Amino acid sequence: MKLHGVALQSIGLALLLGVLASPAAFGFNCNTRLGDCVWYDNNQNGVQDPDEPGVPGVTVSLYHRSAWGWEQVASRTTDASGRYLFESLDAGEYYLEFSNIPAGHRWTHKNAGNPSLDSDVDADGITDVIMLGYCQADLTWDAGILDPPQFSNPGCGTPGYWKNHPEAWPVDAITIGSTTYTKAQALAIMKGASNKDMSTVMFAHLVSAKLNVLIGNSDQVIGPYIVAGDAWMSKYASPMPGKIRANSAAWAEGEPIKNMLDAYNNGLLDAPHRD
Numbered sequence: 001m002k003l004h005g006v007a008l009q010s011i012g013l014a015l016l017l018g019v020l021a022s023p024a025a026f027g028f029n030c031n032t033r034l035g036d037c038v039w040y041d042n043n044q045n046g047v048q049d050p051d052e053p054g055v056p057g058v059t060v061s062l063y064h065r066s067a068w069g070w071e072q073v074a075s076r077t078t079d080a081s082g083r084y085l086f087e088s089l090d091a092g093e094y095y096l097e098f099s100n101i102p103a104g105h106r107w108t109h110k111n112a113g114n115p116s117l118d119s120d121v122d123a124d125g126i127t128d129v130i131m132l133g134y135c136q137a138d139l140t141w142d143a144g145i146l147d148p149p150q151f152s153n154p155g156c157g158t159p160g161y162w163k164n165h166p167e168a169w170p171v172d173a174i175t176i177g178s179t180t181y182t183k184a185q186a187l188a189i190m191k192g193a194s195n196k197d198m199s200t201v202m203f204a205h206l207v208s209a210k211l212n213v214l215i216g217n218s219d220q221v222i223g224p225y226i227v228a229g230d231a232w233m234s235k236y237a238s239p240m241p242g243k244i245r246a247n248s249a250a251w252a253e254g255e256p257i258k259n260m261l262d263a264y265n266n267g268l269l270d271a272p273h274r275d
Contacts, residue, residue, distance in 0.1 A: 033137040034062070034130065035085035038078050038098060041144035046112025046119050048142060054082020055145060059100040062086050065093040065129075091134040096141055098125040104148035119144035155274035156212040158265045159204040163190050170214045176206055177233030179240070189240055198251045198258075199242025202229060205261035212264065217271035222264040228257045 038055040039048045058078040063070045076084040098107075098121055107125055112118045120127045121143045132138060162169065172183050181189070186207055193200040206229040213219045219226065232254045236242050244250050260269070267273025 030135040031087055031137070032089040032091060032132060032135055033085060033087050033139065034089060034094065034096075034132060034141065035076075035083070036139045036142045037082040037084070038101075038143045038145065039082050041108040041119065041146055044108060044146055046109035046144060047114065048117045048119075048144060052144075054078065054080070055101065056080050056082060057100065058082070058084075058098055058143075060084045061097040061099070063095050063097065064090070070095075085139075089132060091132055091136070094130045094132055096121075096127045096130070098143045101125070101145050105145045106148075108144035108146050116140045118142065154215060154217075155272045156217055156265050156267050156270075157208060157274040159190055159193070159208045161274060162208050162211055163187060163204075168215075169211060171211075174207055174210060175230075176203055176210075177230055177235075177238030179238045181240075195246055197241055198244040198246055198248075198254065199233070199237035199240065202233060202244075202254055202258050202261075203237070203240060205258050205265060206230070206233065208265045209261045212271070212274075219270060221269045222260065225257055225260040225264070229254075229261060232257055 037048070038058045038060075039052050040055060041048070042052050043049065056078055060076045060078065061072055062074040062076075064073045065071075074086055076086060078084045101107075107121050107123055108119045110119055110122055120141050125143065127141060130138065130141065157165070157168075166183065166187060169183055173180055174183070174186055175181075176186070186203075189200060190204040190207060193204045195201065206226065209222060209226050209229070213222075213226070232250075233242075236244055236250045236254070242250075244254070263269050264271075
């Protein structure tokens with residue numbers, strides 16, 4: 001009986017110590033939290049300024065690392081001020097995924113300044129891993145969005161436009177592939193472009209795309225294809241002529257690039273067609 005009494009006393013002491021060790025025993029309201037807001041980054045500096053409003057209706061999904069890997073454990077929708085909050089969380093590793101932003105918008109620059117005010121998401125709306133401690137309130141996880149890209153004017157011209165308006169060229173020489181051509185040389189190649197040599201067709205569209213960018217049109221979409229076109233020309237047709245046939249393996253590689261350049265020059269991608 002004595003041993004039994006000692007055991008009971010030990011259990012009682014352990015329970016008492018457990019109660020005293022808990023934050024509630026000292027009047028603490030322990031609430032592990034994670035949150036903050038989504039806002040319109042109107043000046044595109046990656047930091048939330050006082051006059052920039054919140055974005056309501058954005059979905060924020062919370063993922064927690066468990067013994068079985070990453071699991072979505074909760075979801076919130078930003079309120080009228082763009083704010084969200086996850087409460088009563090366990091300590092551990094988390095990350096956030098932001099989605100359902102207004103159509104056409106995109107995420108601003110990540111980690112641009114003060115961690116409590118800058119945007120914390122990548123181009124896909126996902127944060128880095130967050131280490132959340134016991135009883136920690138981390139209300140610094142923000143996401144800024146940008147307005148849809150605005151297309152520039154004066155619009156894009158086709159190879160036909162640039163061949164017939166040499167006075168509109170903003171440069172007197174242009175580099176295609178790894179070769180630089182004078183305006184006169186480039187115009188001569190463009191005027192002689194023919195399906196008998198597909199490199200001349202690529203040349204005409206690539207020159208036109210570069211001129212369209214140089215006069216102030218956006219290259220947000222077409223930029224990578226201009227780079228790819230230059231690489232193709234360097235590989236197969238620099239300097240001209242390339243003597244590339246339409247049924248060649250080289251043209252099978254180049255034709256998709258030419259098609260995108262053609263769409264851009266006709267005003268179907270980054271900027272409208274030139275009036």
